[in-house]
Amino acid sequence: MSMMLLAQACATGITNGLIYALVGLGMAVIFKGSRLINAMHGELAVVGAATAVYCVEIAMWPTWLAVTMGMLIAMVLSTLVDIGLVRRLFNRNAREESFLLLTVGLGFTFSAAVLYVFGREEHLLPAFGDEIYEVAGAIIREQTIWIVGIAAFILIGLKLFYKYTDFGLAMMAASIDPDGAATTGINVRLMRTATFALGGLMAAVAGLLVTPMIGVSYQMGPILTLKGFAAAVLGGLTNPLGALVGGITIGLLESLSIVYISSGLKDAVALSVLIVIMILVPDGILGRSGRKGG
């Protein structure tokens, strides 16, 4: 096996892993702030990216404005889901499975809406840069460098936000102990709405970053959700750093499975290893601290 192939497999695995991680980060943010599994997260990423594509291809907007609009729409949509639906379920003391069913259903709805408005085709956004770098024989696109940089920026930003800002601390408190938070004057409902807005923004960022590389289509939401969820759970669901570790682990497992075992067994091998990891460390790779809020 040549070094070039190994290097390319690692580069691809890390790139794909970062994509899973970006989606997982958003899911972790929503779980951290609401204790809900957001099964429509991949579709929010698609909505954000598809909106930007529409603005670039049809409205002929400059890319930066289209990207801003994509983020705004996903954020507003996610916020409306909370205000219009999640809040009502909370008021009726709905159980966790009801929330899961709600987001699964909304995922299908958003997917159908994207199909109706944007059609069946894959669409690409312009990349942030067109340079191609060769490292140990592996080809790495400039967009990958951007993804690495932005993922690192988001990760550090979230860490600082949750640790050092009153708003971030209030969001966490409202999620971990809603009644206790309410008695200290925290507006729990507002905090959960803010969590959904932040989650929507994160989803859009993930979708917008990957669209120059893999192309957005109405049907890619579920696969993003699934891989992002696996990344988040593998790392430790409430710890954003966990999503990053989990995502890169999955990406590398997939990629190295193709090289050393078989491309036909890629998912089987990667998911089997994930099962083993979860049995060995059921709280995720980053351990129990992640479950308690990182």
Add this chain to the structure above:
Amino acid sequence: MPISLTRRTVLGAMLAPAIIRPTLGHAAEPIRLGAILSATGPGAGVGLPQRNGVLLAVKAINEKGGIAGRPIELLVEDDGSNPDAAVTKANNLIFSQKVKAIIGPTLTASTLSVGGVADPEKIAVMPFTGLGLEMEKQRRSVFHMLPTQDLNARALLEFVTKNMKTRKVAVLHDSAYGNIVMTKLKEVNATYNVDFVAAEKWEVGATDVTTQAAKIKATAPDVVLVIGNSATPFRNLRQIRMNAPLMSALGTASYEYVRAMGDAADNIIFAEFLVAEDPLPYQKDFVETFHKEYDTFPKTMEASAWDAVHAVAAGIAKAGPDATPAAISDAIRGPYAGAMAKFDFSAPDLTGLSLSSYVYSKLEKGKFTRVPFTAGQ
């Protein structure tokens, strides 16, 4: 404006099932035909282009006075890419609506289920699939509009060995349609003696196949066969500077896929049936009519749909507008020169397409150009 065009077609699809009635001016009793197409679901990518071809053919025939002076009335059903739905639609068309013939279905599974209902009634069915299972050879009223996968595999290797004159071939294929073609490539290779230096697979719906592409690149093939319904592998191969020619089957020879390929849509060869930018003489009328109606160029799926309706119309004209469905089937069972190719529905594979039916095209910076090569010679 690709998006707005698609929105229209999707909207059209959502209105199905629909009855396409002849325009005013036809006093004679219409001849009722059915169509079962996958306008929604995974098969819609090919079902919608077929729908355009079918509707245009009915319109063109009716504008020319119909069949023996009687217009066609078309009942269009969407099976949602589901074979169970397809058989329900077929039962309705055959036993309640009393159609003379059925155009479609789009997908192989639906073809099998509809054929099971229609063939005993000897109602002609014109599916947009190639003959698959052995049992389908017994269904003599199911006339296939597309080649078998065996023929598709031969068409690819004909070009590789006789035009490109190389035998060092890698294959990148998906886990569904591509898997079947890969099996056929191995079967027919006894004739061509190609050396498959790599064969890598991607799962349907995969968003990235760069690692598989890198494995293929490491074997330094002279040509890569990319078989499946996705633009992703084309992009990934080019992103890692895989500069060898890529070759693909007719499933990806569409403008939709070319748009999705982006900058990768260059130096890619297709074994298909219609290059509308440079049509063969027998294809020109269809291409002009289609372009005038839709302001876009047709590809193989639209042409096969146009041919399916015209082949049925020719059968009805031959048997007589009041003939029984069985008599119409008998009349269809013979040679038919279409816009896509020359068919012979009396052939053992119920299609009669041959290697010489294929047209080869090459994408050069996103534009299809015809390659002057005839297979099977």
